[in-house]
Every structure is written in structure tokens, then in C-alpha cells.
Amino acid sequence: MTQRSVEHSTIVLERTYDAAPARVFAAWSSEEALLRWACPGGGWGGGIDRLDFRVGGGERSWFRPHEGDTYVNETVYLDIVQDRRIVSAGVMTRGDTRIFVGLLTVEFDAIGDNRCRMTVTEYGAFLDGHDVPANHQAGWGKMLDNLVEEISRQRAAA
Amino acid sequence: MTQRSVEHSTIVLERTYDAAPARVFAAWSSEEALLRWACPGGGWGGGIDRLDFRVGGGERSWFRPHEGDTYVNETVYLDIVQDRRIVSAGVMTRGDTRIFVGLLTVEFDAIGDNRCRMTVTEYGAFLDGHDVPANHQAGWGKMLDNLVEEISRQRAAA
Numbered sequence: 440m441t442q443r444s445v446e447h448s449t450i451v452l453e454r455t456y457d458a459a460p461a462r463v464f465a466a467w468s469s470e471e472a473l474l475r476w477a478c479p480g481g482g483w484g485g486g487i488d489r490l491d492f493r494v495g496g497g498e499r500s501w502f503r504p505h506e507g508d509t510y511v512n513e514t515v516y517l518d519i520v521q522d523r524r525i526v527s528a529g530v531m532t533r534g535d536t537r538i539f540v541g542l543l544t545v546e547f548d549a550i551g552d553n554r555c556r557m558t559v560t561e562y563g564a565f566l567d568g569h570d571v572p573a574n575h576q577a578g579w580g581k582m583l584d585n586l587v588e589e590i591s592r593q594r595a596a597a
Numbered sequence: 598m599t600q601r602s603v604e605h606s607t608i609v610l611e612r613t614y615d616a617a618p619a620r621v622f623a624a625w626s627s628e629e630a631l632l633r634w635a636c637p638g639g640g641w642g643g644g645i646d647r648l649d650f651r652v653g654g655g656e657r658s659w660f661r662p663h664e665g666d667t668y669v670n671e672t673v674y675l676d677i678v679q680d681r682r683i684v685s686a687g688v689m690t691r692g693d694t695r696i697f698v699g700l701l702t703v704e705f706d707a708i709g710d711n712r713c714r715m716t717v718t719e720y721g722a723f724l725d726g727h728d729v730p731a732n733h734q735a736g737w738g739k740m741l742d743n744l745v746e747e748i749s750r751q752r753a754a755a
Binding site: 443444447450515517518520523524527528530537540541542544546560562564566 | 601603605607673675678681682684686688695698699700702704718719724732748
């Protein structure tokens, strides 16, 4: 019998952006924006097959190192409050193996007129030792830093 | 603007049943069994509209006090390992209002030949103050105790 295990882990990350909540929220609902900031980097390939940003809709994205299996992330949006909150559940597979299931909550809080504190909470169930929380902590940290650059680019272009 | 909030909470409950994991697992995948044990009790009405127990399938159930709004629970199964594990994401609404989103992991571990330790982990996002973790802690406690009776009934009938 295959060895089965679940490692539970909660990751909470907070960032403050120099932009109103509406602008930061928009970076989560635009395929073009997501392709710029929500990728692991490090020379990995990746793409978005489908983005249907509404409650009951979902996103399917993938990424792949130079060699090896493709990672696929399938997400369903469970709650969306415009400019305030996004809650989604997702499953990550590597090849044919489910390696991770998680619940993601993203909250956008206005600070004064033109700043936003964003809180990302990922509740994760890491399956059968195929993935570990440290990967997600590092991945989210990198992506949220990318998002700082994304917001800066937008301000420069405005 | 409506006041928005998310209260995060993790509930972990563990029970040991005098039955093999396959028997305890089966009580989660049978509509007849769920109707016996997975209900809040206390004179509330309730039912299951749909049960499609497979990865990507889901369950839709409801319950209602004597007077007042109906609570509806819509769940999607994200990972199922026969007799070992069930992972699902769910949304609860009261009337037209989403009040809770959660990720549920149920693990079944054999203890010797004919006992099962079951661990239920609910990662919850309680929305806008409409629901509180204490309700879920009490509800799950009651249901998992019902499940003891369900398993005993099965043993008596066997």
C-alpha cells in the first residue's frame, strides 16, 4: 500500500503597496498582469490556460522547469468581493499526481487614500510528501515581491 | 460600504472508532449514512440535494431551523484516496449571503486490525461576522459523536 500522509500548514504573508486597493485587486483578475507577477521565475516556463474570474469560475495555470514534469494548478473561486477579498480553493498536480490542496484568502485593506495592505493566507494540505510548505512560503514571497514591481510599473506608466 | 472581515480558524478533531477504516470511510460516501449522522440535530430540518462522491464531483446539502433562512452547503471533492483520505472545499450560504468558506481534510488511519483513528481538519474563513468558529467546533463535535452511533448501529446490524 502506498504511504499516505497529509502535512497541514498555514502561510500568512502581508505586504503594503503604494496604490489603492482597486489597483492591487485588479492585478489578481487580469491574465496579462498575472503572467507578469504570479510566476515562480528562475527560468521556469509557465502559462495560463483559462481564467474565468467570477464566483464558481476558475483558473488553470501551469509551470515547468527545463526538464521534468509539468505542474498544473486548478483553482475555483469561492468568494469574490470587488476590491476587497478573493477566496479560492486549488489543487496542484505534478504529472498525474496530486501533490497539494489549498484554500487561499486574499484581503485588501485601504490605508489612507492611496495605499493598500494585502494579506494572503494559504491553508495548505501537502499530500504524501510530494510538496512541502517551505516551497510555498518561498514561492509566495517571490510572487508578492514581483507584485510590488508590477504596481510600480503601472504607476510609472500612468 | 459594507463592513467586510475574514476570521480565520483551524479546527482539528480526532476520534477513534471500533471499525476498520473502510467502514468509517464508507459513512462519508453514502447519502443514507450521511443523512443519519451528518446533520446538526436540535430539531432542524435538512437534506441532501446532490451527492457525487468523486474527485471533481460535489455535494449540495441544506438545513433549516423551524423559522428563518435556509443554510446551504456546497462542497467540491478535491482529493479522494479510497479508505484513507477525503479533501474537499465548501461554501456555506444563509439565504443569499456567503457566510463561510472552508477546506476540509478527513484522514483515516488503521489502528491494529479493526479500529480507525479519524482526524478531521477544517480550515475556515468566516466571512463578515455572519458565522463563528465556535459554531463549527460544536457542530463537528456533535456530528462525529453521531458517527460513533452510526458505526455501532452498523456493527449491531452486521
